[in-house]
Amino acid sequence: MLYKMAQLLEYFILVIPYISLVSFISGILTEELLVVLGILAGNGVFPLWKVCLFGFLGVIVHDICMYFLAQTRLVYAVKRKWKLTQKHQDLSNFIEQLGGRTYFFPSFFLNSFMGRGLL
Helix, strand or coil, X not given: CHHHHHHHHHHHHHHHHHHHHHHHHHHXXXXXXXXXXXXXXXXXXXXXXXXXXXXXXXXXXXXXXXXXXXXXXXXXXXXXXCCCCHHHHHHHHHHHHHHCCCCHHHHHHHHHHHCCCXX
């Protein structure tokens, strides 16, 4: 077990020069890795400001890409062919009516209740 921990620490030492890039990519791919990087930054392994700044930028880029992907014709075609049950359709209509013309309240609602709490 101690050997595996030492080996893991060696991997983290190799990442230190690229912590900005690793934080950005982990913000794009998964936010759970940002939590691990934040814990390591709190222990002094990485600079905390780099993890926070580049992780936040990665999360923003991910959200922007997902927004523009959701606006494509392909997604609209899939949505038309994919039939929702009445319960799910009512929930979808409620979320869409919650924001009116803006997407702030629906995204705030979904981020709050679905666990995307970094933003």
